[in-house]
Amino acid sequence: MRHSYTFKTIIRRGQDGYWIASVPALPGCHTQAKTYEELRKRIKEAIGLCLEAAKEDHSYRLTSQPVFIGMEDVAVRV
Numbered sequence: 001m002r003h004s005y006t007f008k009t010i011i012r013r014g015q016d017g018y019w020i021a022s023v024p025a026l027p028g029c030h031t032q033a034k035t036y037e038e039l040r041k042r043i044k045e046a047i048g049l050c051l052e053a054a055k056e057d058h059s060y061r062l063t064s065q066p067v068f069i070g071m072e073d074v075a076v077r078v
């Protein structure tokens with residue numbers, strides 16, 4: 001039986017231009033790619049692998065989904 005899951009994913013652009021994605025609810029679940037489209041494909045694959053690992057390894061623990069509040073620029077003078 002297949003299940004459908006939705007995970008919050010953090011996506012950012014690295015200094016080298018690569019796209020980077022991580023899933024806070026799945027420890028160790030992250031990937032990177034040259035394009036955003038490739039990143040979306042890869043993070044879905046990474047999530048699938050982490051969920052499969054959780055089935056096999058009972059010590060692997062999913063953490064709670066984060067609640068996203070927002071991002072804010074904070075200016076600091078030093």
